[in-house]
Amino acid sequence: MRLHRLDIAAFGPFGGTESVDFDDLSAAGLFLLHGPTGAGKTSVLDAVCYALYGSVPGARQSGQGMNLRSDHAAPSTRTEVRLELTVAGRRLEITRQPPWERPKKRGTGTTIEKAQSWLREYDAVAGSWKDLSRSHQEIGEEITQVLGMSREQFCQVVLLPQGDFARFLRADAEARGRLLGRLFDTHHFAAVEKRLADRRRETEARVREGDAALLADAHRMQQAAGDAPDLPELAPGDPGLADAVLAWAAVARSTARERLTIAHCARAAAESARAAADRVLADVRERARLQRRFAEARERAARLEERADAHREDRARMERARKAEAVAPALELRDAAEADHRRATAEEEDARARLEGAYADAGAAGLAAAARRASEELGALESARRAERRLAVLRTEQAELDSEERADEGVLQDAEGWLAEWESTRAALQSRIESAQEAAARAEQLAVRREPAEQRLAAARQRDQLGRDTDEAQARVLRLAERAAQARTHWLDLKEQRLSGIAAELAAGLVEGQPCAVCGGTEHPEPAQKVAGHVDREAEEEALAAFQRADEERAGAERQLGLAQRALAAAGAEAGDAPTERLAATAAELEREHTQARRRAVDLHPAQEALLHAEQERDRRAAARQEAAVRAASRETRRDTLARERATLEAELTQARGDAESVAELAGRLEAWAAKLGGAAEAARVADDTAQRLKDADARLADAAFRAGFDTPRDAAAAVLDDAAHRDLQHRLDAWQSEEAAVRAVLAEPETAAAAEQPPADLATAERDAEAATRRLQDAVSAWDAAERRRTELDRLSARAAVSVRGLAPLREEYDRVARMAGLAAGTSADNERRMRLEAYVLAARLEQVAAAATVRLQRMSSGRYTLVHSDDRAGRGRSGLGLHVVDAWTGRERDTATLSGGETFFASLALALGLADVVTDEAGGVRLDTLFIDEGFGSLDDQTLDEVLDVLDALRERDRSVGIVSHVADLRRRVHAQLEVVKERTGSVVRQRGR
Numbered sequence: 004m005r006l007h008r009l010d011i012a013a014f015g016p017f018g019g020t021e022s023v024d025f026d027d028l029s030a031a032g033l034f035l036l037h038g039p040t041g042a043g044k045t046s047v048l049d050a051v052c053y054a055l056y057g058s059v060p061g062a063r064q065s066g067q068g069m070n071l072r073s074d075h076a077a078p079s080t081r082t083e084v085r086l087e088l089t090v091a092g093r094r095l096e097i098t099r100q101p102p103w104e105r106p107k108k109r110g111t112g113t114t115i116e117k118a119q120s121w122l123r124e125y126d127a128v129a130g131s132w133k134d135l136s137r138s139h140q141e142i143g144e145e146i147t148q149v150l151g152m153s154r155e156q157f158c159q160v161v162l163l164p165q166g167d168f169a170r171f172l173r174a175d176a177e178a179r180g181r182l183l184g185r186l187f188d189t190h191h192f193a194a195v196e197k198r199l200a201d202r203r204r205e206t207e208a209r210v211r212e213g214d215a216a217l218l219a220d221a222h223r224m225q226q227a228a229g230d231a232p233d234l235p236e237l238a239p240g241d242p243g244l245a246d247a248v249l250a251w252a253a254v255a256r257s258t259a260r261e262r263l264t265i266a267h268c269a270r271a272a273a274e275s276a277r278a279a280a281d282r283v284l285a286d287v288r289e290r291a292r293l294q295r296r297f298a299e300a301r302e303r304a305a306r307l308e309e310r311a312d313a314h315r316e317d318r319a320r321m322e323r324a325r326k327a328e329a330v331a332p333a334l335e336l337r338d339a340a341e342a343d344h345r346r347a348t349a350e351e352e353d354a355r356a357r358l359e360g361a362y363a364d365a366g367a368a369g370l371a372a373a374a375r376r377a378s379e380e381l382g383a384l385e386s387a388r389r390a391e392r393r394l395a396v397l398r399t400e401q402a403e404l405d406s407e408e409r410a411d412e413g414v415l416q417d418a419e420g421w422l423a424e425w426e427s428t429r430a431a432l433q434s435r436i437e438s439a440q441e442a443a444a445r446a447e448q449l450a451v452r453r454e455p456a457e458q459r460l461a462a463a464r465q466r467d468q469l470g471r472d473t474d475e476a477q478a479r480v481l482r483l484a485e486r487a488a489q490a491r492t493h494w495l496d497l498k499e500q501r502l503s504g505i506a507a508e509l510a511a512g513l514v515e516g517q518p519c520a521v522c523g524g525t526e527h528p529e530p531a532q533k534v535a536g537h538v539d540r541e542a543e544e545e546a547l548a549a550f551q552r553a554d555e556e557r558a559g560a561e562r563q564l565g566l567a568q569r570a571l572a573a574a575g576a577e578a579g580d581a582p583t584e585r586l587a588a589t590a591a592e593l594e595r596e597h598t599q600a601r602r603r604a605v606d607l608h609p610a611q612e613a614l615l616h617a618e619q620e621r622d623r624r625a626a627a628r629q630e631a632a633v634r635a636a637s638r639e640t641r642r643d644t645l646a647r648e649r650a651t652l653e654a655e656l657t658q659a660r661g662d663a664e665s666v667a668e669l670a671g672r673l674e675a676w677a678a679k680l681g682g683a684a685e686a687a688r689v690a691d692d693t694a695q696r697l698k699d700a701d702a703r704l705a706d707a708a709f710r711a712g713f714d715t716p717r718d719a720a721a722a723v724l725d726d727a728a729h730r731d732l733q734h735r736l737d738a739w740q741s742e743e744a745a746v747r748a749v750l751a752e753p754e755t756a757a758a759a760e761q762p763p764a765d766l767a768t769a770e771r772d773a774e775a776a777t778r779r780l781q782d783a784v785s786a787w788d789a790a791e792r793r794r795t796e797l798d799r800l801s802a803r804a805a806v807s808v809r810g811l812a813p814l815r816e817e818y819d820r821v822a823r824m825a826g827l828a829a830g831t832s833a834d835n836e837r838r839m840r841l842e843a844y845v846l847a848a849r850l851e852q853v854a855a856a857a858t859v860r861l862q863r864m865s866s867g868r869y870t871l872v873h874s875d876d877r878a879g880r881g882r883s884g885l886g887l888h889v890v891d892a893w894t895g896r897e898r899d900t901a902t903l904s905g906g907e908t909f910f911a912s913l914a915l916a917l918g919l920a921d922v923v924t925d926e927a928g929g930v931r932l933d934t935l936f937i938d939e940g941f942g943s944l945d946d947q948t949l950d951e952v953l954d955v956l957d958a959l960r961e962r963d964r965s966v967g968i969v970s971h972v973a974d975l976r977r978r979v980h981a982q983l984e985v986v987k988e989r990t991g992s993v994v995r996q997r998g999r
Contacts, residue, residue, distance in 0.1 A: 004150060005029070005965075006051065006934045007094075010085040013103075014053075015046035018075025018991025023047065023983060027996065029934065029965030031981035036936075036969045038985030041551065043992040044969050047985070048936055054086035054097045055146050056154040057120065057139060071101050074562060075991030078106050081116075090149050094125040096132060097142065122146075192845050199825035206818040213811045214244060220804045221248045227796040228255040245808040252801040259794040266787040273776070273783040280769075280776035287769040293758035300749035307743055314739050321732055326711050327722035333707040334720055337700035344693035351690040354683035371684040394652045397645050404638050404645075411631040418628040425621050432617060435610040442603030449597040456590040462578035463586050469571040476564040483560045487553040494546035500538040558989065847873065849922065854887065857918030861911055868892050869911065871900075913937065936967040 006025040011017050028034040038044050049059040053071070072082045085098045098121040104113045122142045123132040136142050147153060225234045235247050578586070704716050713719040724732065749755060851873040858870045874886030874897075888897045889911065903911055916937075967983075968975060976982065984995045 004088060004090040004934065006086070006088050008085075008087040009047070009050060009054070010083070011047075011050050012084075013073045013076030013080045013082040014050055014071060014084055015073060016041070016043035016075070016987070016992040017046070017994075018073045018077075019080075019993070021992075021994045023994060024996060025934065025965075028967070028981050028983060031979075032965055033979055034965065034967050034981035034983065035975050035979040036967050036983045036985070037971055037976060038992075039971065039987055041555075042985040042987040044971075044985050046992075047983070047994070048969065050084045051086060052154065052158060053101075054084045054099055055150070055157065057099060057143060058154060060154075060158040072103050073991055074559075081105075093149065094127075095149075096123045096125070097121070097146070098123075196825075199821065202821045203818070203825040206814065206821050210811065210814050210818050213807060213814055217244065217248060217804055217807045217811070220800050220807065221251070224252055224255055224797055224800045224804075227793055227800065228259065229793065245811065248804055249801075249808065252797070252804060256794070256797045256801060259790065259797050263787070263790040263794050266783070266790040270780075270783040270787045273780040277773075277776035277780045280773040284769040284773040287764045287766055290758050290761060291764035291766050293755045294761075294763065296749060297755045297759040300746050300755075303742060304746045304750070307739070307746065310739070314736070317732055317735055321736065323722040324724045324729065324732075327713075327719050327724075329711045330704070330707045330713065330716070330719040331723055333700070333704040334716070334723065337697075337704045340693070340697040340700040344690075344697045347686070347690040347693040351683075351686040354679070354686040358679060358683055371681070390652050394649065397649045397652070401642065401645055401649075404642055407634065408638060411634055414627055414631045418624040418631075421624050422621065422628075425617075428617055429614070432610060432614040436607065436614065439604055439607030439610055442600045443607055446597055446600035446604050449593055449600055453590070453593045453597055456586070456593055459578055459581075460583070460586045460590045462574050463581065463583040466571065466574040466578045467583055469567055469574055473564065473567045473571050476560065476567050480557065480560045480564050483553065483557040487550065487557045490546070490550040490553040494543070494550040497538045497543050497546045501540070501543050561989070850887065852922045853915065853919045855918070856921045857911075857914040860917055861914035864914060865907070865911075869903075869907070871911070871915065872897065934965050934967070936969060 006029075008025060009023040010020065011022075012020040036044050036047060052058070052060050059071070076082065081100055082103050083098065083100045085096065087094070087096045089095075100119045102118045103116050105116050106112075107114050118139070119137070120139050120142050121137055122135045122145060124135055125131075126133050136145065150157065221234055234251055708714075708716040708719040711719060713722070854871040854873045858872075861869050861871055868891060870890040870892070872888050872890055874888050887900055889900050889903065890897050900908075900911065917935075968979065980997075982997045984997070986993050986995060
């Protein structure tokens, strides 16, 4: 992977657009990235990582998204990072824009712009760039695949953080394993360990479940066996569990079969005894039943003899009733004729009572003739009745004409009065409309003037507020500037004091026999001593940090002051010099006038509607007046016609009704009289008819009674029975015959007569003997059933236990095999002598490769003195595999890396980082890393060691690599000619590039 060009816009401390030409810097093989603290050296590396992976390294990941945006950037400048690089023979260009808060294009305020990404590839044949993707996820997957490294691996092997590798050098095996695990992605080996441990727990749980199930079946067999020998004391996991359970089950099954045989014999004997007792009981019950049957038949025969006289009377009565059945139709006919005659006679008497005395004794023919005459007189009055109804209609029409006339007079008066005031009404409405139209035009003019006045007032108020904010910001800037100056003075004083006592600080780190970092001597006869009030490195760094914080607060206050001043100038330009109170009064007056004009203009539409309705009302009332005049003329003609017709009809009716009040009253009297005469005539005729039918019925009844053998019709009527009496008498006769036949049949049975001659049966004794035999059989059956259930349950449980034993054998074999594998992978088994976990074993091999690659450079940096070696010895009671020691060629002894001095630790960690980069590169599939960055750490080296380190880094060019050193050490500026300087300014940092 070789970097070509990096473009940064509004990113981190860079407020504008900056470009870095890595091709020019890499031509020298070694280049320097320097600048003051906080200028943004590390932000250049962050931009490279962000372009590739969409996030920044390590602890700085909280600075993603909108927080990556520079505080110095203009509001309209979009944050953007563009990186051009070559990897695996492909020239790619990656552009990333994080989300940012920009001003709205319309209106005021801001809006959030989403993040965007582009990936392009250069087509050498076509000589142009082609787009590959604009998806964040697809670009991330493509870059990870083509580089063969995750973001964590890239930050470790390309952006070499010396502090991390110094900690790695001194770390224990556990911390060293976590870092190597992230770099070499050995989580799948840890997953294998976890999977084997899970398999071991699963198989162990299955074996324990099988043992528990077998033991549970054994306890069930013990409960089923009852008083069998006790089960041996067993527990899940006992080696002899299966054999002990199967042996005990065999003994329990044998005992159960013997008890079942004994119970079967006892059951057979009890069944035979109960059968004999049942046969004896059945014989006794039959003899007792026959004896009771014979006795009951004798008692029924005696009761029949007592009721013999009553039976004979019932038979005679039934015979007379059968004879009377022939006379019943004549009796019914005579009763019906008599009832009809009585009803007709009563109706005739009632009809005659309603007639006048002249017709009280008249016959049916005379009454009918009088009724016909009354009907004829009623028909002669029909013409007069029609005339009377027409006269009533004429009176109603005349009353309606009078009502219409009164209504039309009211309409005429109302219309005349309303139309007389029409002109004044129209003029008032027209004036109202014109006034509302003028108010609407005035409101529109005021609306145009009101909005600029309100905007100017708002700007004036903002101007006043911003003026106060600017004054406060200026005062705050002065305070913070003074505080920052005091903090800087304090830091410089402490630094000077520390430099004055630096000899004592260096002397505190001297070890007898170890070379001095200043003079190189191994003897230290008179080391300097710290005096009271000595300033150490920690105090100086705290003062420097306090100064930096104060300076950052001052710079932030100055930025806020600049923003407030620009906003104040904009608000002042819009508001002008007019006082806010005068602008507020002007705006209020315009608002008041606009409100009044709108209130008057609101009446425009109602006034127009009122004028329209008034015009419509005028047309309606004029039409109503015209219609009323036409109706009045027509009404006079109709009134004359009705008067003439009414006079003619009244004369005709006066002659027709005579002394009656009206023709209708006279017709009503004639209709009532004709109805009375007709009803009386019909009643007299019906009475004559019914009297004749009654005489005929009496003659037929007397003849039928004589023929049936009765002396008089009354005797025949007395012999007739109704349905209920006939059914009751027949039921008594049938019951007598049935009972008599049943008694004779029972007394004639030979077995019943024979049983009656025997002694009485002893049923109670036979039943007691049968019940005792049944109880003995039930007890025997219960005992046999219990024995059968016990044998069946023991057979079932024994078979299940045998199946469980057969299934447990392969489970135990699997558990033993998995447990050995899990213990070996976890480093807990005896087969793993060094107690190394599987992941640690793989990482140990990788660490050994890293140590070998790092030793090549470490020997050169240390002039052949130090060598890094991997150690798999156990540390204390822990596990082994990830130890790292240094071999000192001067003493020939191996010692811990924590004993290295500060400068030795630096070049040892640098060599380790470069070696790790080589190994991870090979692990990533051979992707060349042609550009590396080393971040800080050179300040602890003396001149000779620094030359040796730079020689090693310069030698990396042999593999066509370029190395960028990130440092603010001044001596490096003289030694490294290709430089990228980051300059910190008030408006944001800028970069200055100088080639070789």
